[in-house]
Amino acid sequence: MERIPILKVGEFLLVSIQVDMHDRLAMSLQDDLTAKLVATRAKGVLIDISSLDMVDSFIGRMLGHMAAMAGALGAKAVVVGMQPAVAITIVELGMALTEVRTALNVDKGMALLQSLVAKSCSMDNHDCHEK
Amino acid sequence: MTIATSHRIADILTRHEQPILEAWLREQLVALSARQDLISEADLRRQSAEFLALFTSACRSGNITDITAPEWKQSCSNLGNVSRSRATQGFSPSETATFVFSLKQPFFSRLRQELGGDAAGLAEEMWNATVLLDKLGLYTTEVHQKAREEVIKLQQAEMLELSTPVVKLWDGIIALPLIGTLDSGRTNIMMENLLQSIVDTGSDIAIVDITGVPTVDTLVAQYLLKMVAAARLMGAECIICGIRPQIAQTMVHLGVEFGNVVTKASLADALAYAFRQIGCTVSKQTSRS
Amino acid sequence: MTATKSRTMPLDSCEEIVHLRQTTRSWMAEQRFTLVEQTKMMTATSELARNAVVYGGGGSAKLELLEGSGRMGIRVVVEDQGPGIADIGQAMTDHFTSGQGMGLGLGGAKRLVDDFEIRSEPGKGTVVSITKWK
Structure with missing residues (x-):
């Protein structure tokens, strides 16, 4: 079955959604992501949606869920690369996605993740520098 | 009946194309005397000659009533181009329609010369020609208006672009x-x-x-x-x-x-x-x- | 108003939702709708198609290219033979949902298009028609 690859980049995971999402694919992505977060103990997830040409309420909800799941597993999530037309449509649709952090591109997303992780490390120092 | 008359019109047009063109051009130059800034005499002559040739050959087809028929397609598209170019050049709708309406006078006087002896025939041909030229004249106005609307739409879009600079x-x-x-x-x-x-x-x-x-x-x-x-x-x-x-x-x-x-x-x-x-x-x- | 082109597609699986919205987009791209218009229509189509597949137990969609009175448009009619909707007014509000959705489906789809029509009869099914004009 077709799956969306999840790459490990340093202490972060990178999910790049390149295909038009259908519902089953979205469900399996959530399974894969949570499993990989636990297995790699990654500190953050970058979800690149620059190739997505639409985000409906289902995919929007999936993005929200992925961010919340990452949060529950002690990681930060950032969605990057949303296209202008997609952003306008989501707002008109009535979804705010306020729970999802965003950045313009992968570079800026990476920098944001780093600063978020550094901030949370300084707050609880003990479980961060264990390597 | 219609066929016979249409042949008469086509025949007269074919035989006297050159003098009709000259007289028509004179009419137009008088009517447009104030607009010499917009179009040169050479252009006007070219446009008129082209249209008159197409008009004559369309009349020869025998159909002189329905300008939406395929025989008239070339004449109408030529006329459409003339109207569109005049609309963008800044001619008014009536100045544009004058292109066709000013053909009436030279055309009718030629009909009178040729059919002068046959009162009934002359009246009939005049009527046919009037109806036909009116239709074509209205057609130019329609195209002119559409072309103006397009210009306005384009300007609106341009203004919107200009009014939102980032x-x-x-x-x-x-x-x-x-x-x-x-x-x-x-x-x-x-x-x-x-x-x-x-x-x-x-x-x-x-x-x-x-x-x-x-x-x-x-x-x-x-x-x-x-x-x-x-x-x-x-x-x-x-x-x-x-x-x-x-x-x-x-x-x-x-x-x-x-x-x-x-x-x-x-x-x-x-x-x-x-x-x-x-x-x-x-x-x-x-x-x- | 006449349909110059039309196509009926089945809607029974989530892959067919994707296929429908991609076809909608390519038809609109051919007619030179703007990217934002394409995206809005495609998203609305996706919402309705999902409703039909998930809550209506499957159905069909008809895509139509419309032309008339100087304008041009695209219409998608999604039809299912599912349980239907008893209170359409309530179903249109943003936070109403009968399933696991966010409840933006119908109300959201309506905001994304120019014309929106819905007919539903409990026990018989639902027909929703959306149109975007150029």
């Missing part, structure tokens, strides 16, 4: 100065322009300056909030500034709220905030050497 203030900071009343058509284009510029310039901060917006009611506030929400989804922060004292008052009276959106009184305040956000400091040089 400017880069600094690396990572862009601004959209808004001037004039905001309606849904304008805000849609604005929003698209702003968001696309955010992508193109890789800016983290977009400042929307509403100093030039006369009123901010709930609808306008809604547009602005949508713009802020869409920018945030893409990963950029949108600041609204230029809220004049009266606007701040009416906003409160109308119950307009900007919620969590950062708003500043002036563009300078917004820029200072933006600099802080991207980690830039502005300082005055203490001494000049």
Whole structure:
């Protein structure tokens, strides 16, 4: 079955959604992501949606869920690369996605993740520098 | 019956094409004497000769009543081109229609010369020719109007583009100065322009300056909030500034709220905030050497 | 108003939702609708198609290219034979949902298009038609 690859980049995971999402694919992505977060103990997830040409309420909800799941597993999530037309449509649709952090591109997303992780490390120092 | 008459018209046109053309050109030059700035005599002669040739060959087909028929396709498209070019050159609809109507006089006098002895035949041909030329004249007006509408649409689109300029203030900071009343058509284009510029310039901060917006009611506030929400989804922060004292008052009276959106009184305040956000400091040089 | 082009597509699986919205987009791209218009229509189509597949137990969609009185448009009619909707007014509000959705489906789709029509009969099914004009 077709799956969306999840790459490990340093202490972060990178999910790049390149295909038009259908519902089953979205469900399996959530399974894969949570499993990989636990297995790699990654500190953050970058979800690149620059190739997505639409985000409906289902995919929007999936993005929200992925961010919340990452949060529950002690990681930060950032969605990057949303296209202008997609952003306008989501707002008109009535979804705010306020729970999802965003950045313009992968570079800026990476920098944001780093600063978020550094901030949370300084707050609880003990479980961060264990390597 | 119709066939016989149409042959008479076609026959007369074919035999006297050159003198009819000359007389027609004289008519037009008189009618358009005030518009010599818009079209040269040579162009007018070329257009007239082309159309008259097509008109004659269409008449020869035998159909002189239905100009939507395939026999008339070439004449109509030629006439359409003439009308369109005149519409863009700035001719009025009646000046454009004159192109066809001025053919009546030379054409009719030729008919009179040829059919003078046959009163009934002459009356019939005159009627046929009048109906035909009227149809073609109205057709030019229709095309002229459509062409004008296209010009207007194009200008409107251009104006919309011009009225929403996005400017880069600094690396990572862009601004959209808004001037004039905001309606849904304008805000849609604005929003698209702003968001696309955010992508193109890789800016983290977009400042929307509403100093030039006369009123901010709930609808306008809604547009602005949508713009802020869409920018945030893409990963950029949108600041609204230029809220004049009266606007701040009416906003409160109308119950307009900007919620969590950062708003500043002036563009300078917004820029200072933006600099802080991207980690830039502005300082005055203490001494000049 | 006449349909110059039309196509009926089945809607029984989530892959067919993707196929429908991609076809909608390519038809609109051919007619030179703007990117934002394409995205809005495609998103609205996706919402309705998902409703039909998930809550309506599957159905069909008809895509039509419309032309008349000087304008041009695209229409998508999504039909299912599912349980239907008893209170359409309530179903249109933003936070109403009978399933696991966010409840933006119908109300959201309506905001994304120019014309929106819905007919539903409990026990018989639902027909929703959306149109975007150029």
